[in-house]
Amino acid sequence: MSAGYAITTYKLQLCYKHLDWFKQTQSLFDAVLAFYYEQLDQNPQALSLTNQNLLRHLELKTIPQRNGTQPENPLPYKKVPLYFRRAAINAAISLYRSYDSRLKAWEENHKGQTEKGKPKPPGKLHASMLYYKGMYKDFDDKRIMLKLYTGKAWAWVKHRYTGRPFPENAETMSPTIVIKGKKVMLHIPVKEKVEDTRTAKERVKQRESFVVVAFSSSDTLAVCTAIQADGSTDYPYFIKGGKALAHRRKQLLGYIKRGTAGKKAPRLITQPVGNDALGVCPRGLSSYGQAEAGIVPQDHQPGRPNAKYYDKITRVTNHYAHEVSRKIVDYAKSHNAKIIVMPDYGNTFAKGTQHYLKTSVYDFIGRRIINDVKYKAWQCGIVVQQSNIRDSAKHCAKCGETIAKYNTEYQNPSQKFYGGRNFVCKNGHQGSTVLNTARNLGESFYQTFYEKAS
Template sequence: MAKATTTIKHILTSTPHHGTWFAANQALFNRVVSFYFDVIQSHIIVLDHSNKEALTILETLTHATKRNPSPVMPLSKIAEDIPAYFRRAAIHAALGSAHSFHTHLTSWKQRKEKAGIKGKPFHERPPVPPRSWQKAAILYQGMWKERTKQSIVIKVWTGACWSWIKVRMTGRQLPVDVELGSPCLVCKGTRWWLHTPIERHVHNPGTIEKQMTTHAHTSLCAVDLNINENLAVCTVQTVEGTILATKFIRGGKRIAGFRKRQLGRIARNRSRTGIMAEGQQDNGDLWKKIRHVDEKCAHRISARIVQFAQQHQATILVFEHLGNLRPAKGTYSSRSNTKRAYWMKGRIFTYAKYKAYTMGMLTSRVSPRNTSRECACCHNLIVRYDAGKPVEGYMPGAPLAFCLECGMKGNADRNASLVIGQRLIARYHPKEKPQTLRRVSKDTGVVVSQDAGCEEGPSILVAGHGESNEHGTAHDVRFRMDEPASDIPHQLRFLF
């Protein structure tokens, strides 16, 4: 069995003075964390022990008891009568920050030493300890009680004393078959949220290599992400190469049009003023609207991808390993629109990765080289064209594909998703060396090289990409925004 962790978020509907108390409680928590970080810096040997042993050592150094009336660095200088669970939550937060800082410092020293041995100049600055602390206050078991679906009683520092207060909360209900972690108080803008981590035990499907080599019935879902109307095209296929189902997730034109309108408004507002205050965000409401819509769309698309894969019992998700995609030159709104569309593709992969893991699926990535140019049947170069246009040349972003060698004809994005799945299969089931993409004469209209600034974006030659498997994490519930999957039973190959 494996564990998958996610977070359930609830909005706290509290009064204004409750918000003041939460802020005072968080400020005290960060002062205690900062204090223990300094203690660890003074006794660096603490990091050589386990967290449980380090907790005992730090409490001995700071907490006064009958057996230890005079600690070396008393916590009472920060505040009196700090609850034990509050103190221990701060100690664990400080230990995490200290481990992170010293890991980065050790890595920096190694890079400096390596550069010195090679005689190369080394201008990289060393990492520094945190200058400010903005950690959310963690509520261990003794700091909250009487939790229901609509309310919770928590113990907070009001600035004058410790007090139990009851606050109402709204949001998604907690699942039944999970283990609850320690919630924490998080401030977002003027609202306070309660974040509760949950752990779910899921079946461990084994590594991708094991699934691909030992189970003949393994199915994988290959996903081709785009920035045109088809935001994602998913095909489920078996290890033997049988195509089981296809799903087109549309809506790209709608989201791109909305984003472009907002960016146009931002550009017009900037042209009117001509002055932007340094250190301040201009057009904050419009930028916030764009971010929220992109975030919502990324969650919706990733949820539908994972649901489609689960519906057809796929255990592996396959994406392209996209790197530094650069938008084509153009107006400010057009270039920024394309750039944010690329960012949204990265979010879709990230969200699909963790959503898939809680359903027992792993995630992998393959090289994006020529995925939109290869024929899924014979791996020769294809022609991409628009409906009603001559079947010749290669038009980036065109919806239709045709292979001059084998006669394959169909949707270009579906063909690309099939190639993505085939590349993962070929990684663990190597066959004879495939036929190299041969150059053809220019009179056929097929171009070998691809423009890095094309609008489609998924198969550029200069993109940074890798060949390694990427594993991720997700939900075993049906998402409310999901739609029934639409399968395409027919094969991709047609007679031309």
């Protein structure tokens, strides 16, 4: 069995004494990046070269050679370290290729039309500093020595950092320094070996067991159930936390609604909360909706009103998504499952057919959980497959009859009640609506793949 690898970025916080040195280094990095971006803009034909050859081409045009030959367009900054310069060149190449590809795609789709929607070159060129070997050394479990520009000269400075430990037998790759206000973060890609790299098709042929997951917007965020190769099911696992997440979000949104501009300013709650009042983001959600979904709107970036609350909503949502995804993967490992089957909700909320994708999309974090499960599962040698949800939430998993949903015993079950946590069918089968959805997904996946493979 061939082995593969998984790369996860660890985010560590640096302890520093000279924040201005990091800012000076970042400023110089952006200046070098902008210089090489301009070189590419003046000679776009060079993009036909590979990245390695393009880097060499730019260096020959801007750096004096060993034999004393002077370049055409010398780099206006002196004593820039080799690997610092190359990191800036690679960042410039990446930014320019991205803009060039977007521009060509627009030109192909808008031939002879107006300039409306034409991609614009980036106004401010910026990229976080990638440190190749030569710009850092003495990297261990507690410290790292970084080369920084003080404004006058380059200096080696030792820093401590805090964060989760690296896994055993893992390879750390080149770090990236990210400055966020007064915080300086060290983003370390960590490469881990994955022993089991079989495809899902191979695992089905070898009759491996699998786990099915369904999501909801109630207190139960996810339900997992394991299905063996013979079709039998194991005990389900209900992952809760929806009420705590909703409470924390509501609390933070209350701070935003009450406003932070002062007593004389009109409260946000009295203002219109539609797209006309707050603007629309690329995903089609209002600013209020972005906050519920855990997305920081463009109008609420750092330095804007209420930015800290939107940032907190994002962090809280990410925390629960990571926590639930870890529990899903641990459940699959405990049942020795090699496949995790999850719903396929499509790329937009409009494609979903479930009630929580239509009426309360802001509370739903299922897509985020799915993305987190994918890389966590791959690290453990488990693959994730997504299955079309179809009518899995509308029919009984035991008899196939249409189900009616309800919340409590005092509520009359109804087929049109979308928020019910429980269900009942005309044959008397009843139970959890989310567990019923998971079983339907598992049955559909089993019939489609396992029965055909047998």
